[in-house]
Amino acid sequence: MSQAPPRPETTTQVTHPDGRVSLPEGTTLPAGPFVNDDLQPVPLSRRTWGSGSFSALWVSMSVSIPAWTLASGLIAAGLDWRQAMIAVVLGNLIVLLPMVLTGHAGAKYGIPFPVFARSSFGLRGANLPALLRGAVACGWFGIQTWVGGQGVYVLAGRLFGAGWIDAAEVGGNPWTLWLSFALFWLVQVAIILWGMEGVRKVQVWAAPLMIIGGVALLVWMASQAGGFGPMLTSDRPLDWGPSFWALFFPSLMGVIGYWATLTLNISDFTRFASTQRAQVAGQSLGLPTTMTLFSLIAVMVTAGTAAVYGAPIWNPIDVVDRMESGIGLLFAIFVVLLATVSTNVAANLVGPAYDLANLKPQWISFRTGALITCFLGVLIFPWKLLEDENTYIFVWLGTVGGILGAVAGILLADYWLLRRTRINLPALFDRDGEYWYSGGWNWRALVAFGLGALLSVAGPLADYGWVIGLISAFAVHWTLGTLVPDARMSAADRAAAEETTGTGAGEPR
Numbered sequence: 001m002s003q004a005p006p007r008p009e010t011t012t013q014v015t016h017p018d019g020r021v022s023l024p025e026g027t028t029l030p031a032g033p034f035v036n037d038d039l040q041p042v043p044l045s046r047r048t049w050g051s052g053s054f055s056a057l058w059v060s061m062s063v064s065i066p067a068w069t070l071a072s073g074l075i076a077a078g079l080d081w082r083q084a085m086i087a088v089v090l091g092n093l094i095v096l097l098p099m100v101l102t103g104h105a106g107a108k109y110g111i112p113f114p115v116f117a118r119s120s121f122g123l124r125g126a127n128l129p130a131l132l133r134g135a136v137a138c139g140w141f142g143i144q145t146w147v148g149g150q151g152v153y154v155l156a157g158r159l160f161g162a163g164w165i166d167a168a169e170v171g172g173n174p175w176t177l178w179l180s181f182a183l184f185w186l187v188q189v190a191i192i193l194w195g196m197e198g199v200r201k202v203q204v205w206a207a208p209l210m211i212i213g214g215v216a217l218l219v220w221m222a223s224q225a226g227g228f229g230p231m232l233t234s235d236r237p238l239d240w241g242p243s244f245w246a247l248f249f250p251s252l253m254g255v256i257g258y259w260a261t262l263t264l265n266i267s268d269f270t271r272f273a274s275t276q277r278a279q280v281a282g283q284s285l286g287l288p289t290t291m292t293l294f295s296l297i298a299v300m301v302t303a304g305t306a307a308v309y310g311a312p313i314w315n316p317i318d319v320v321d322r323m324e325s326g327i328g329l330l331f332a333i334f335v336v337l338l339a340t341v342s343t344n345v346a347a348n349l350v351g352p353a354y355d356l357a358n359l360k361p362q363w364i365s366f367r368t369g370a371l372i373t374c375f376l377g378v379l380i381f382p383w384k385l386l387e388d389e390n391t392y393i394f395v396w397l398g399t400v401g402g403i404l405g406a407v408a409g410i411l412l413a414d415y416w417l418l419r420r421t422r423i424n425l426p427a428l429f430d431r432d433g434e435y436w437y438s439g440g441w442n443w444r445a446l447v448a449f450g451l452g453a454l455l456s457v458a459g460p461l462a463d464y465g466w467v468i469g470l471i472s473a474f475a476v477h478w479t480l481g482t483l484v485p486d487a488r489m490s491a492a493d494r495a496a497a498e499e500t501t502g503t504g505a506g507e508p509r
Contacts, residue, residue, distance in 0.1 A: 013425040016044065018275060021109050021425055034123055035429045036361035038354065042110035042271045049272040054282025057269060057346065061262075062290040063211055064343035065147045065316060066140070069386075070258050071295035072302035072314035074251050079244075081232060081299045087248060088295040091255025092288045098263045098408050098470070099287065100280050105415055106267025107279045109425055113265035113351065114358030117407075118428050120414035120477070124440025127359055128449070129407040133264050134352035134373070136400050140261070141348040142377035143385055145188065148340040149181030150317045155334075156180060173383070185374065188341055192349050192370040213335030214297045217320065221304035231304035249464060253402070256466045259287075260404040264411070265351040315386070349373055399457055402465025406452030409474030410445050418481040424492060434488040444484065448477035 015021050022044045029035045074084035105116045113133070117126035153176060157165040167174040225231045266283075273279040298316075305313040313319050349370045356369030364372070415421060427433030431440065452473025456465040 019108060020044065020047070020276075021423075023425065029426070029429050031362070032429065034118075034361060034431070036357060036365065038357050038366040039112065039115055039361055039429075041115075041425060044110075047107075047110060047272055047274055049269070049278060049282075050274050051278045051282035051285065054269070054273070054279055055286035058283060058286030059211075059290050060339075060342050061347045062287065063214070063294050063339055064144070064347075065340050066144055066343070067258070067291065067294060068214075068298040068316050069147075069314055070255065071298035072312070072316075074254075075299055075302040075306070076312045076314040077251065078247055079251060080239075081303045083244065083248065084251075084299045085292075085296060087251045087255055088299075089288070089292050091252050092259070092291045094467075095256050095259045095263060096284065096287055098412060099259070099266050100283055101416065102263060102408065102411055103266040103270035103273075103279045103283065104276065104421065105411075105423070106270035107273035107276050108421065109423055110271045111425075111428065112268045112271055112354040112358075114355050115428050116267050116415075117264075117411065118435050119419065119423050120410050120442060121445045122437040122440045122442040123428075123431060123435055125437070125442055125445060128446075129264065129410075130355035130358050132407065133261055133404065134355035135376075136261050136404065137348045137352040137355075138373050138376040139380045139382070139385070139400075140377075141344055141352075141373055142380045142382035144340050144344040144348065145185050145377060146181060146382040146386060147315075147317065148184040148337055148344070149177065150315075151337045151340070152180035152184050153177045154317055154321050155337075184337070184340075185378070188345055188349070189371065189374050191341065191345055192353075192374070193367060209335045209338055211294070213331065213339075214294060216331070217316070218297050218301055218304075220323065221301045221308070221319070225304045225307045228300070230307050231300055233307070253465050253467070257400060257402070257404075260400060260408075260466060261351065262347065263408045264404060265354070268350055268354055348377075399465065402456030402469045403453045405456055405466035405469030406449050406473035409452055409470040409472070410448050410477045412470075413448075413474045413478040414445070414481065417478050418485075418489075419493075422493070427492075434486070434492045436488075437486055442486070444480040444486075445477055447480060448473045451476050 012024065013021050014024055023029070023041055025043055025045060028040055071084060071088055074087060075081060079087065102116075105111065106113075109116075114126050114130040117129050121129060153164075153174075156176070164176050165174070167176040169175070170178060222228050222231060270279040301316075301319060302312050302314055305311070305319060309322075352373040353366045353369035356372055357364045357366055415423075424434060427435055430436075435442075437443070452469045455461070455472050456469030461468045
């Protein structure tokens with residue numbers, strides 16, 4: 001008779017001098033219903049990402065077509081370019097704080113987001129935020145794939161002529177556009193099957209080229225407008241009255257909602273951090289600076305299209321399509337496609353791949369989860385979301401941002417206030433451990449999520465969705481966890497306190 005595999009709870013964890021925690025080097029958790037190779041804690045020897053790696057990651061994700069359309073869409077919605085930049089800068093500074101705070105758990109324990117969520121939601125309950133975040137990522141994947149397909153369509157149209165552009169319509173679009181969408185989808189499937197090394201190589205080349213392409217597009221638009229002065233001169237008086245504020249706050253929530261998914265699953269990347277300082281410094285340097293500079297290019301180009309063509313054009317594909325230079329157009333679209341692939345794979349396939357693997361670890365691997373995401377991304381009809389900037393910014397980004405804000409509030413309250421960053425690493429994979437709660441679900445987190453999500457999308461302050469969702473869920477979860485604590489969690493806290501007292505040295509953070 002073969003010996004049964006050891007239970008996760010028999011595995012010890014090691015706290016290192018710099019505060020990071022891991023399993024003993026060379027140890028892996030046995031296969032089971034809550035673990036597979038992709039969900040294993042990252043060994044300390046593989047945590048090699050420095051601050052430069054995280055800065056590069058944010059450059060590659062920030063320099064993208066949806067980031068462009070987010071900023072330019074604010075101009076199309078009615079904001080002045082200065083007002084749009086205020087919304088972009090403030091929104092990214094606000095979202096940076098929870099990004100760094102949730103990333104702390106990944107860097108300390110080497111765990112991805114769905115495993116981190118088990119400590120607050122329960123081993124089964126973690127599937128709720130994981131699948132919610134995964135569903136949003138599927139939507140984002142579809143949006144970026146449609147934008148990339150448009151780029152292929154325009155590029156091929158310049159090569160094959162009017163017969164390609166004016167092809168017969170199917171479902172409201174030329175069949176050649178649907179074919180371009182399918183081709184771009186297949187390219188991304190090939191990259192994800194190549195693995196994370198393929199993703200890394202694409203990112204290395206994409207970000208610098210996209211910055212060059214964005215600057216080139218800005219210079220071209222300035223030449224069309226007769227200089228930067230006409231681009232930034234509006235025929236409308238700058239309005240800072242009630243009508244501005246009525247538009248500004250939903251726009252700000254849209255900017256925050258753009259990164260709402262990453263505030264949750266940033267630990268999918270920080271689990272590879274060499275130190276806590278690396279993830280904090282890298283994110284602080286990479287996110288706000290890159291988004292600000294790239295958004296400035298986007299709003300200036302969009303303001304220029306309003307001056308040249310009489311109406312703002314917020315989709316960069318439509319802007320480059322007006323170029324007469326064949327070489328310039330080919331370069332612009334090539335850059336658009338490369339950047340879109342880079343961002344889409346990193347931001348919208350890595351996260352849901354882990355999320356779906358968490359649902360059924362024994363059946364779904366990282367690659368399988370990524371392929372499922374690719375198919376689901378088509379089924380959300382991304383072409384409908386991009387038909388109107390109001391739908392894209394206020395409905396899509398605002399609504400999902402508010403709901404995901406509630407999840408972020410629960411993670412932060414649980415990890416920083418209730419647990420004070422203490423997590424029992426092996427217990428995250430053990431149904432008999434302290435994170436099993438009631439049948440695998442923590443009802444406190446469910447109550448906090450329900451109230452936070454409801455207030456963020458349907459309350460009187462729904463225009464401030466992400467902030468309201470985060471604050472309300474944070475307060476409710478912390479209150480319930482303090483007043484009605486889980487018995488096993490309290491026992492674990494007492495044991496940790498006794499151990500600290502007995503050794504005379506607490507666990508470094």
